[in-house]
Amino acid sequence: MTDSKYFTTTKKGEIFELKAELNSDKKEKKKEAVKKVIASMTVGKDVSALFPDVVNCMQTDNLELKKLVYLYLMNYAKSQPDMAIMAVNTFVKDCEDPNPLIRALAVRTMGCIRVDKITEYLCEPLRKCLKDEDPYVRKTAAVCVAKLHDINAQLVEDQGFLDTLKDLISDSNPMVVANAVAALSEIAESHPNSNLLDLNPQSINKLLTALNECTEWGQIFILDCLANYTPRDDRESQSICERVTPRLSHANSAVVLSAVKVLMKFMEMLPKDLDYYGTLLKKLAPPLVTLLSAEPELQYVALRNINLIVQKRPEILKHEMKVFFVKYNDPIYVKLEKLDIMIRLASQANIAQVLAELKEYATEVDVDFVRKAVRAIGRCAIKVEQSAERCVSTLLDLIQTKVNYVVQEAIVVIKDIFRKYPNKYESVIATLCENLDSLDEPEARAAMIWIVGEYAERIDNADELLESFLEGFHDESTQVQLQLLTAIVKLFLKKPTETQELVQQVLSLATQDSDNPDLRDRGYIYWRLLSTDPVAAKEVVLAEKPLISEETDLIEPTLLEELICHIGTLASVYHKPPSAFVEGSRGVMHKRLPARTGSGEGTECPDVGNAAGGSAPEAAPSIIPSQGDLLGDLLNLDLAPPTTPAVLLPLLGGDIGGSPAMGAGFGAAPAVMPASLNAPVGGGLGDLFDLGGGVGMPMGAYIPPKTVWLPAMKAKGLEISGTFARRAGVIQMELVLTNKAMSVMTDFAIQFNRNSFGLAPAGPLQVLTPLGPNQTIEVSLPLSTVGPVMKMDPLNNLQVAVKNNIDVFYFSCQYPISMLFVEDGKMERQVFLATWKDIPNDNESQFQIQDCHLNSEAASNKLQGSNIFTIAKRTVEGQDMLYMSIKLSNGIWVLAELKVQAGNPNYTVSSGTRRDR
C-alpha cells in the first residue's frame, strides 16, 4: 500500500470529495482522508479550505490521527487564525494528559502555531510543562520558550519564562540542559546585550558535565555556548580543554568542529612552553584529517575552516600535506579549496612534492581547476624562494603545451614572479613574447603588456609589440588600456628617440577619444608630467617598485582572530565576520580571542570588556560621504606605477581649494552658526568640567582621552587612535598609528576634508621610518585654521583621509570645540557689557551642567586653562554669577554667564553670540 494513491483525482474535484470523507463517521475513513490532505500539503498544494473539517477530527484518542491533524494545523493556522482558536481547548486538555508523549506533543504543537491569540493560552500550560516531572516534556517545553520568543518576545519576558529557562541549565537531565542552552542561545542571538547566558565557573561546570551525557546535537549546542566563555586564567582554560578534548573523537563532524573551535580559542590562553600545549596541538591534527574522508559537502565546510586554522596555527597540519592532494573525482568546490590549503602549507621541506602535484593538476580536464593550479605554482614561487627557479621552469614547460588558457594563466603569474625577484628570470621573456598572439583574456594581455613595458630596454622590438596592441585600443578592456598607456609611457622614457610618435598616439587616444575617466585622467597626468618635467616623470613612472610579498592573500590578523572564534559557523565558510552578512543579527558583538592571563591576575575579562566598550569606538568613525570617494579616486590614481604622493597631493589641494570660495565668503557662515553652535559648545564645556578632581588642579587646556578613530579591521591592519590638544596656541592632532598587519607600512600622508572651522594640516605627516608589523608610532600633527570651510554636521566633525603604501583609508572624528578657543579671548569689560545686551534673545541658549563639584573660583581657573576667560563675577542671593568670553579661531565671540550655587552641584550656563564685526 503506498501513498501515491492519495494523489489520484476525481471528476467532482478533490476538495469536495475530501470534505465528504473528513466528515465521515468511520474512523478509518477519516484517517485516510486526513492522510490525503497531508499528502497534498507536502507537495505544496493549497488545502487550507478544509481547515474546519480537519480541525473537527482533532478530538480523538487515536494518536496517529491526532498527530496528523496537528501537522495540518501547524501549516495553516496562520492563514485561519479565528478557526485555529477552536483547537485551543483540546491543546489545553492534552497538556494535562497522563501520557507524557501527549503532553509534550501538545505543548510542542501549540508553540508552532504562530497566531497571537493562541499564544496567550499557551502561557499557563507552558509554565506547567517547564516544571513537568518528565524530562521529555521539560526538554520539549524548553524549545517551546524559544518558539514563543520568536513570536512574541515581550510576552516571554513578562511571563518570566527566561528565568525558568535559565534554571533548566541546572536540570538533572543532560538532554534538558542541552535544549535549554540551545533555546537560550537562539534567544540571545536576537538580544545581543541581554547577557542571558551568564557564564560563570559554576555554570560552566554544569555544562561540561552535561556535555558527556547528552546527544550529539546537544553537544554541539553546549560546545558553541562554551566557546563564548572566557576563562579566568590559564588553569581554568586548561581544565576546560581537557574535558572538551574527548569530543574530537566523536563520529559527528559538527561536534568535532565545535570542539576544535573551543580548543583553538582557549589554547590562546595557555603558555606556549606548557607540555599540555604541545599535546593539545598534536591532538588537533588527526580529527581535522578525518573530516576530509567524509562526504564532499562536509569536506568543503571542513576545508574552509582548515584554511583559517592553518593561517592561525600552521604547525598543526604542517606534516599533513598529502591529505590535501586532489583526487580527480573530487567535486570542483573541494578541489579548489584543497589547492588553496596546499599552498598555505607549502614550505621548503615539501615543495618538491607540491610542485609535482600542481604540475599534474595543470593537465586535468576542468578549466577552472587547471587555471587555479597554474596560479598556485606562481604563488609557490613567491612563497618559497628556494623553489622559484623550479617553479619558473615548470611554468615554461606548461607554456610549451600551448594550451591556450594554461599559457595565459602562466603569463599572469610570471609577471608576479618578476616583481618578486627582479633581474633574475628575465631571460624567459623571449619565450613569453612568442605567445603574444594567442592571448585573448584581458588579464593575460595586461600582464604581457606590463612585462613588455617594464623590460622595454631588453626587448628589441618592444615598440612594434606595443604598437600592435594599440591598433584595437578602443576594443580592449579598461585594464588593458590602462596598462598599455603606462607601458608606452615607460617605453618612451626609456627610448625617447624612436617612440615619440607612439606615445603621442596613445596619449591622444586616452585623453581625447576615450569616455573612461580613469583612463583620461591617467592620460592627462602623464601628458602634463612629460611636458613639464621629463626628469620628474622618469622618477615617478620608472620608480623602484616595492616587492610583492607572499602574504598578500592572507586574511587580516584581526579578522582572522574573529573568524577563529566563529569556527564551524557560516562566518567561517564565507571568511567574513558575521556582522557583515548575517541578517537579523542585530548588533552582533565582535568576538576576540582571549588574551593570555596568568593565574595570579585578577578576573580581568577581555571578552566582556570588548563587548561593552567595543561597540562605541567602533560606531564613532562614520562613513565618509561622496566627497571622500572623490578624494579616494584622486589618491588612488594609478597604483601600478607608483607615483609618489608628493606629486599628487598638490594636485589634490588645488582641486579642493579651487571649489567654492568658502574661505572668502565667510560672512555668511557665522550667521547660521549660533543655533547649532550651542550643542558642541555645551558638550565641550561639559567635558571641561568633567575633569573633576579637587580645586587647584594644574592649569592647562582640556585634552580628551585618546579614542580609536580607525579600527584595524577597516583599514587593512592600520589602527589609528588619537586626540586633539591645544599647546602653546597651536592646535595639535595627536595620532597613534599601530600596524596590525603582517607587512611594513610606509609612505604615510594625511588630508582633511573641508570642515566647519577650516582645519587643515599645517605640515606633512611626520612618519619618517617605515612602520613594521606590530609597531606603534606617535605623531603630533600641527593644524592650521586657514583651510577651506564647509559646514559639517555635527559642527565639530572632521573627515580625514590617511594614505599609506597599501591603500587610502577614511575616518571621521570629532574635535573638542575648546581646542579652537584662542588665547586673546579676553574681552574688555565695557565691550562685553555692550555686546551682551546686543545679542538677540533667540541667539541665546541655556543648559545645565550636572554634578560638578567645583566652587566658582576653581571653575574659573580651570576654564581659563582652556582659554575661557572670566570677565566679571558677582554674587546675587548666594549664587555666583560668572561672566565669561570665548573667542573662536575664526573670530566668532561667544559670551557666557555661569550660575553657580554653593552646595548645588548643577551649574547653569547661558551663552550667546552674535555676528562679529
Add this chain to the structure above:
Amino acid sequence: MINSLFLINPSGEIFLEKHWKSVVSRSVCDYFLEAKEKALEPEDVPPVIHTPHHYLISIYRDKLFFLSVIQTEVPPLFVIEFLHRVAEMIQDYFGECSETVVKDHMVMVYELLEEMLDNGFPLATESNVLKEMIRPPTILRSVVNTLTGTSNVGDTLPTGQPSTIPWRRAGVRYTNNEAYFDVVEEIDAILDQSGTTVFAEIQGVVEACVKLSGMPDLTLSFMNPRLLDDVSFHPCVRYKLWESERVLSFIPPDGNFTLMTYHVNAQNLVAIPVYVKQSISFFECGSDGRLDVTVGPKQTMGKTVEGVMVTVHLPKTILSINLTATQGSYTYDNGTKLLVWDIGKLNPQKLPNLRGSLSLQAGAPKPEENPSLNIDLNIQQLAISGLKVNRLDMFGEKYKPFKGVKYITKAGKFQVRT
C-alpha cells in the same frame, strides 16, 4: 536553526517540502536551481549558497538533493550532518532512498521529519527511538493494521528517550543472542605513472550487528590497538576507557550500527595490493592511439584479490575503441566515454591484460589531458592495515552470546595516473 527542507530531484522538481518554523516559499529554491544549472555535474553544486534573506545548505545523495533553508547563523556542518541523517533514515525505513520511495510513503516521511526536528532543533534522530515512535512499514503490519484498525504510530514514549542511553531501548528480547562485527578497510591511494605511491591511506570502519537481550555491556579489544591513532566512535563508546586501556567498552544499540571509524595515516606505510602497468598514448599525427593495461597482485598478504575492476574516463574526442581483454570483459559507453573493464579474480600466474587501439574523431587534436584509472577491488578475510580483534567480552547479562568477526579490504578512491 533549520527552517525548512526541500527534496529536489535531478531535473529540478521539488517533490517534498517541510517547514519547522514559518512557511518559506519554495521560490527560494530558484537560487539553488540556478546554481545547479551552472554546475557541470550534480556533484559540483556548491553546498552552501547565500541568498538575500536565507542560506541554502544542500547535499546530493542517492541522486537526490536535500536542500535546507536557514535564516540565522547555524553551524553548517550541523545542518549537513542532519541532512545525511534524513537520507539514512529514509534508507533505513524503506530499504532505499529514492524519489519513488519517498512519494510512496509521503505521509510517513512527513511524520518522521516532524519527529526528527522541533523548531529546527534535532529531537529524535536515533533510528531506535524513531522506530518506536513510528514503526517502519512491513507488508504484514499493513495487513494487520487494516484489519484491526491499529496504527503505525507508537503511543507511548520511547523507553530509551529520557534515559542517559538514548540509543538503546529497554526490554529487548532475542532467542538467539548474537553479535557480529565487520572490520571494513578502504584504501584511498593515488599512484603515479611509474607506479610509485603518491599518497595512500586507509579508512577503516567497524560495523556491528548486535542482537542481544537485555542491557549487555560489551568490551572489544584489539591485538594491535596502537595502529589506531585517529578514531571516532559511536556515542555509546566510553572514551575514557579507550584513552587509558585502548579497549572499546560500550552498551550497544540494538541492531545495526557503526561502532567506530578510524584512519591509518599516510605516514605509516600502506600496503598496496595491486600494481597497474598502463600506457595510453596518442600518435602525434593521424587519429589513432593505443591503450595497454595490465593488472597484477602486489602486497596481498597471501590472499586472493577479487572483484577487480578498472574504470577509465576516456577523452571526449575519442570516436571508437577496439580492445581485447585476456580476462574478464569490458564495456564502453560512447556517450559518457566511460570504459569499464570487469576483471574479477586476479590470477598471479596469468596476468589479465587489456589492449587495443583507440581512434579519435577526424581532425580532432591530440587530447591534452591524461585519463586517470580508477581501480576497484576487494580482499576477503584481510584487514590490510593488519588490525585484528583480540576478544569480545560481555558483562551484565547471564546468557552466552554467539560472536563473530569478519574482515574485508576494499579499494576506496584508488587512482592511477597516466
